Structures are given as structure tokens and as C-alpha cells.
Amino acid sequence: MKIANSKYSDIIKAEARALGFDFCGISKAEFLAQEAPRLEQWLKNKHHGEMKYMENYFDKRLDPRLLVDDAKSVISLLYNYYPEKHQTANVPKISKYAYGQDYHEVIKAKLHEFLYSLKEKIGNINGRVFVDSAPVMDKAWAAKSGLGWVAKNSNLINKQLGSFFFIAELIIDLELEYDGPIKDYCGTCTRCIDACPTSAIVEPYIVDGSKCISYLTIELKDEIPTEFKDKMNGWAFGCDVCQDVCPWNSFSKPHHEPLFNNSPALNFSESDWQDLTEETFNLIFKHSAVKRTKYKGLKRNLKFIKP
Ligand code: SF4
Numbered sequence: 001m002k003i004a005n006s007k008y009s010d011i012i013k014a015e016a017r018a019l020g021f022d023f024c025g026i027s028k029a030e031f032l033a034q035e036a037p038r039l040e041q042w043l044k045n046k047h048h049g050e051m052k053y054m055e056n057y058f059d060k061r062l063d064p065r066l067l068v069d070d071a072k073s074v075i076s077l078l079y080n081y082y083p084e085k086h087q088t089a090n091v092p093k094i095s096k097y098a099y100g101q102d103y104h105e106v107i108k109a110k111l112h113e114f115l116y117s118l119k120e121k122i123g124n125i126n127g128r129v130f131v132d133s134a135p136v137m138d139k140a141w142a143a144k145s146g147l148g149w150v151a152k153n154s155n156l157i158n159k160q161l162g163s164f165f166f167i168a169e170l171i172i173d174l175e176l177e178y179d180g181p182i183k184d185y186c187g188t189c190t191r192c193i194d195a196c197p198t199s200a201i202v203e204p205y206i207v208d209g210s211k212c213i214s215y216l217t218i219e220l221k222d223e224i225p226t227e228f229k230d231k232m233n234g235w236a237f238g239c240d241v242c243q244d245v246c247p248w249n250s251f252s253k254p255h256h257e258p259l260f261n262n263s264p265a266l267n268f269s270e271s272d273w274q275d276l277t278e279e280t281f282n283l284i285f286k287h288s289a290v291k292r293t294k295y296k297g298l299k300r301n302l303k304f305i306k307p
């Protein structure tokens with residue numbers, strides 16, 4: 001059985017590479033005992049702000065067997081999105097993950113292809129695919145599978161890639177050979193904590209989501225509290241500061257996904273952003289993660305960060 005398990009793991013990892021995923025690691029589907037008290041405390045401290053959905057599915061978040069019948073394995077995958085071309089200086093900033101076509105669309109299509117090809121190669125597998133869209137603790141699973149460590153800025157860092165990648169999962173009912181975690185390489189570094197414009201990294205490894213610019217510009221539906229007025233650093237959608245300053249991202253290499261290259265917003269000038277109409281927003285961001293703020297949210301952000 002052991003031989004068969006490792007053979008399947010090899011097939012899966014080869015297939016992941018063929019589909020363009022940069023890294024693939026596998027863990028046994030089980031209760032995330034270490035994460036449970038941390039998640040509970042984070043929610044108790046209201047670090048999720050108004051992200052009520054974080055309170056839902058507490059049990060499912062911690063146990064993949066409640067998401068997929070007879071789940072045996074969690075396959076974690078990394079997909080690089082670090083761009084070659086960046087926005088020009090002094091324009092409202094959008095997070096790099098939102099430069100191209102919406103990752104939900106791009107990666108979900110790949111995951112379905114992945115599952116289909118595993119069924120062809122291995123046999124009748126029951127499974128579900130996830131990319132930042134369901135109650136799966138993606139960073140915890142990726143770390144458990146040896147793809148990196150959950151760092152002081154709460155991102156997953158991979159020694160070769162840095163942290164500019166998407167994390168996706170396949171939860172399946174097939175037993176496999178499992179990988180193990182690696183150590184934490186943050187060491188004595190505190191660059192992300194020192195650089196965070198809103199002091200949202202309240203202590204190493206704990207981000208108060210309610211203070212994070214990503215939350216303020218994307219998740220928050222009301223007005224952005226005035227206490228953040230001079231702290232937004234020009235971010236109109238998301239924030240990359242704690243990743244940009246991380247020494248592990250000095251090794252980042254450009255991605256190979258053509259669908260992440262096509263954002264017209266990359267060429268926007270300051271006035272293009274400020275004069276953006278709802279019609280243009282709907283047209284340009286129809287297949288972009290930026291649509292999550294809706295037009296009203298983006299306009300609110302642009303107004304808020306205007307000097
Ligand atoms: S994304 Fe920006 S605001 Fe949020 S923790 Fe990182 S540096 Fe701070």
C-alpha cells in the first residue's frame with residue numbers, strides 16, 4: 001500500500017508541475033489541532049473586523065473531513081503571481097495579486113483540469129477544489145505540507161518563491177504519501193512589523209485584520225475610519241507593504257501566466273483613476289479581483305487616499 005501511495009503522490013506532483021503550479025505538497029486530512037485555539041483567540045479579539053464570514057463554519061475550517069466525504073488528503077498548491085511589470089510611481093496603488101485576470105477564475109479552471117486528469121490517471125477519486133473561496137485554512141495546510149512557513153506578517157513564505165503566490169487546494173478521498181513542515185526562517189527580522197503603515201501586525205504572527213489596509217480597502221463596507229486618513233500610503237485596493245519589504249521576496253521571479261498580464265489599470269495615470277466612471281469600471285474590471293470592492297468601494301478608497 002505504501003508503494004502505491006507514494007506512486008500516486010508522484011503522479012500528483014508531476015501533474016501539478018505540468019499544469020504550471022510552482023509547488024505542490026500533501027498532508028493527511030485531519031483536524032488542525034494547533035490552529036484551533038489560535039483561530040478562536042483571533043476571532044475573540046475581533047481581529048476579523050466586519051468579516052462575519054470568518055465566524056462561520058468554524059468546525060469545517062479546522063477539519064477538511066467535514067468538507068469532503070471520506071477525505072484522506074489535502075493537496076496544497078502554489079501559483080506564482082509576481083509581476084514583471086509594475087504600476088508607475090505616484091498613482092493609486094493596487095495589490096499585485098489583482099494585476100491580471102481574477103485568480104479565482106484562472107486557478108479554479110486549472111484545479112478542475114487537475115482533478116479531471118487525476119481521475120483519468122488514477123481512477124475514481126472523489127474530491128473538491130478550493131481557491132480562497134471556502135472555509136479552508138490554506139496557509140496552515142500549505143505549511144503542514146512543507147511549502148513554506150507562516151511568517152510574522154501572517155503570509156506563507158516559500159524559500160524559493162517568497163510570498164507573492166496564490167494558494168489552492170484539492171481535498172480528495174485518496175490516501176497518499178505525506179510531506180512534513182519546514183522550520184520558520186523569519187529569525188530576528190521585524191521588517192514587516194516596522195513597515196506596516198497602520199501597525200496592523202500587532203505582534204509577530206498576529207495581524208489585526210480590522211486595521212489592515214487590505215481589509216479597509218476591500219472588505220469594509222462602511223466609511224474608512226478617519227484614524228487611518230494619513231496611513232494608507234496611496235493604496236486603493238489591497239496593500240503589499242509587508243510583502244514588499246520582506247527579504248525573502250528579493251528572490252521573487254516573474255510569473256509565467258499570460259492571464260495575469262492583461263490589466264489596463266497598470267497604465268492608468270492619477271487622473272484615469274480619479275475620473276473612472278462606473279461604466280468603465282464594469283468593463284475593465286469585469287474579470288479582475290478589483291471588482292470585489294464594487295465601483296462604490298473603489299471610489300470611496302480613491303477619495304480617502306487623495307492628499
Ligand atoms: S497588508 Fe499592509 S496594512 Fe496589512 S498587515 Fe501588511 S503592511 Fe500592514
Ligand code: SF4
Nearest residue numbers: 151152186189192246
Ligand atoms: S519581513 Fe522579516 S519578519 Fe516579516 S515575514 Fe519577512 S522575514 Fe519574516
